[in-house]
Each structure stands twice: as structure tokens, then as C-alpha cells.
Amino acid sequence: MYGVVISVDGMRKRYGSKTALDGIRLEVAPGRVHGLLGPNGAGKTTVVRILTTLTAMDEGSALVDGIDVRADPARVRMRIGLVGQYSTVDEELTGWQNLELYARLHHLPARRARTRARELLERFGLGEAAGRRVCTYSGGMRRRLDIAASMVRAPSVLFLDEPTTGLDPRGRGQVWDSVRELVAEGTTVLLTTQYLDEADQLADRVTVLDRGRVIAEAAPRELKSRLGGDRIDVIVREPGQLERAGELLTGAVGGAVHLDPETNTASIGVTDRLAALDNLVRALRSAPVELADIELRQPTLDEAFLALTGDGDRR
Missing domain, CATH: 3.30.70.100 (Alpha-Beta Plaits)
Incomplete structure (x- = not known):
């Protein structure tokens, strides 16, 4: 669909007798940050897991970058990056070794893997720390390394599932800066967060979920104006x-x-x-x-x- 990078229609998901998602509709424009907000258990992470092909929906349809997540999940995975709530980098390896390993796992040739690792370390402000083990990194540095790892294949769509949980204000600010740079270069971001100020700072538009349903969608300023x-x-x-x-x-x-x-x-x-x-x-x-x-x-x-x-x- 022209002008829409993520399109969801009638998405439903049940776990036994519990309805996690009840007819979700969602559209995300290209080159924007779209916030997905909601209380604990509202269904935010379930939406992300379905769109990233980690979980199958029971009903409905979903396209990511024009690709049907049900019909061609392998192609979807080639177009996306995912940063979950917890760090996935190896703390005993250096930043450089982590990114080179990720690049090789994505089947980049050895020379290209080294070049890509170098590019990403510089891009995310980790060049000087490239040779240090990740266990010596601050929380913000680790999350930036996580985001860098998700960008190895330069995905067009990046999913961030509560990326700054547990970070101090400086670490959160570093992650925000990295996200802004990616969006400025054309990456589309779907962001789930429990920090409302984070969505206010980053998101062009937000969708609010509650009990598996969409209860509001608007720009942050529009939601705030509804209070009057x-x-x-x-x-x-x-x-x-x-x-x-x-x-x-x-x-x-x-x-x-x-x-x-x-x-x-x-x-x-x-x-x-x-x-x-x-x-x-x-x-x-x-x-x-x-x-x-x-x-x-x-x-x-x-x-x-x-x-x-x-x-x-x-x-």
C-alpha cells in the first residue's frame, strides 16, 4: 500500500481463553517513529512479535514493507531489525567482535563484515570503545550496540520493544539520539515504551492499546489537547x-x-x-x-x- 510501511487489519491473537489482541488495525507511515503505547498486558509486545514473525496471528492480515508476514515470513525478516527489552550482545566479546559476528551470521563475506562492523561502530558513537569488552560498557552504550547489531543488514523497518528500560537519563538520551539519526536517514521505527516522555520526544504518531484493542490513535500533541x-x-x-x-x-x-x-x-x-x-x-x-x-x-x-x-x- 502506497505511503504505508506497516499495515495491520483485524489482527487477533488468543492464548487459550485469553484474548491478547482483538481486531487490531494499524498503519505506519514511512520514515517516521510510530509509538505503540498501553498498560502492562495491553498487547504491545504481542503485536511486535507477530509483525517480526516470531508469533503467528490467529486472524487478520499484516504487511511489513509490502510483504505479507504470513505468506512470506523469510522475506519479512530480511527487511526488518528488532531490538527487544533485553540486551542480546555477548558481554565477553568486544563491541567490534559482536558486530562482526552478527554480520557473519547474516551471511556477509568476511571483508564486508569487518567493514560493516566498523561503519556501525562509528555511526553509533562506539568507535573508541570498539576494542573493549561489552561488560565494561554503560547501559546506554550496550543499547546502542544492540541497535547497531539490528542494523547490520540496513533494514527498512526497525522494531524497538521498550529499548530504554532500566537506563539512566543519559543512557536514554543516547538511545534517543541514535533513533533520531536513523529516522532522518529514512528508517521507519515502531516503538513500544512504558516511558510516555519517550514517546512524546520521539513519536510522530502514537497508537494506544488497552485490553488488546486500539482505543486511540493520533499525534502526541493531539492526544494531549483532548484533555483540554x-x-x-x-x-x-x-x-x-x-x-x-x-x-x-x-x-x-x-x-x-x-x-x-x-x-x-x-x-x-x-x-x-x-x-x-x-x-x-x-x-x-x-x-x-x-x-x-x-x-x-x-x-x-x-x-x-x-x-x-x-x-x-x-x-
Whole structure:
């Protein structure tokens, strides 16, 4: 189909009496990052496993780069790269040895394998660490090596299944930069992630799954706009004052307030930002609440996600 690299229609998958996927429809445009979001158990990884030919669907159809995953799985595997949740590189080998091994496993001639390994190490910023054993790499470096290994055959479609799980902010940023570079060069990426800020940073469009069904699909900014208006955050210095801050917000603005004890933050949606701030400041002047900060901001993708899926916990 012109203009679509991944096309899914009516995908269903059951495991015994449990329905993992219930009629999924999905289209991914070329040269873009498409985020696949959902609570635990929503079906994200099952979709990826079917599209990468690791699991067979029960019903429906799916094309990857114009190839039917059921009719010609071998050709599909030649066009794709896959980075799963856990590192697959050998920690006792060097970065160079890992990539050369992957290239040979993909049937590249010895000379071409060495050249390709060198190209990928430089491309992913691992040239200086090429001769070090992977066990000495940071988390971000290992994930970049994983992505490099998946690109040995220069696939047109790359599947990233929660690629930054467990990484610190610097490691996540390194992986994000690598993904952006690949997309700039024309690679299409299907990304599953539990980090909503990751999807907000990388994805041009997101599909939200819940209980095996698509419940929303839009650009991240469109999903956030569905919440309407802005939000006011009130951050208190003392945890014991959080509930009182929430009561003040409700009284001054009206509507449902969200309390986050981990950050001592009370948050509420507003439609008229100036009037809401004015009312809140008036209420706070006479209130025995010591504030650390007040913030007026746009909704986050996390808030849009929770509004769509509830608490998001399906463990």
C-alpha cells in the first residue's frame, strides 16, 4: 500500500481463553517513529512479535514493507531489525567482535563484515570503545550496540520493544539520539515504551492499546489537547499539607484534582488560565500552606494516557 510501511487489519491473537489482541488495525507511515503505547498486558509486545514473525496471528492480515508476514515470513525478516527489552550482545566479546559476528551470521563475506562492523561502530558513537569488552560498557552504550547489531543488514523497518528500560537519563538520551539519526536517514521505527516522555520526544504518531484493542490513535500533541486547556501544579514543602493544597485548588478552580504524594504536587486542569491563577493566589494568601512552587503548564502525554486507560496497571 502506497505511503504505508506497516499495515495491520483485524489482527487477533488468543492464548487459550485469553484474548491478547482483538481486531487490531494499524498503519505506519514511512520514515517516521510510530509509538505503540498501553498498560502492562495491553498487547504491545504481542503485536511486535507477530509483525517480526516470531508469533503467528490467529486472524487478520499484516504487511511489513509490502510483504505479507504470513505468506512470506523469510522475506519479512530480511527487511526488518528488532531490538527487544533485553540486551542480546555477548558481554565477553568486544563491541567490534559482536558486530562482526552478527554480520557473519547474516551471511556477509568476511571483508564486508569487518567493514560493516566498523561503519556501525562509528555511526553509533562506539568507535573508541570498539576494542573493549561489552561488560565494561554503560547501559546506554550496550543499547546502542544492540541497535547497531539490528542494523547490520540496513533494514527498512526497525522494531524497538521498550529499548530504554532500566537506563539512566543519559543512557536514554543516547538511545534517543541514535533513533533520531536513523529516522532522518529514512528508517521507519515502531516503538513500544512504558516511558510516555519517550514517546512524546520521539513519536510522530502514537497508537494506544488497552485490553488488546486500539482505543486511540493520533499525534502526541493531539492526544494531549483532548484533555483540554492547561494545568496548574501546586507543589508543597510539607507532605502533610498536600491534601489541604488539593482542597484549595478545587475551591479556587473547580473540578477534579490529582494528588501526587511522591512529588508533593496537587494538579488540576483549567480552561481560563488567568482567572484560575488569580483565584488560586487569592486563596493561598490566607491559607496556612507553604509552597515550593506553582506551575502553569500544558498537559503531558502521561496524563492523556491515564485519562484514556485509567490507572494503567494491568499486572
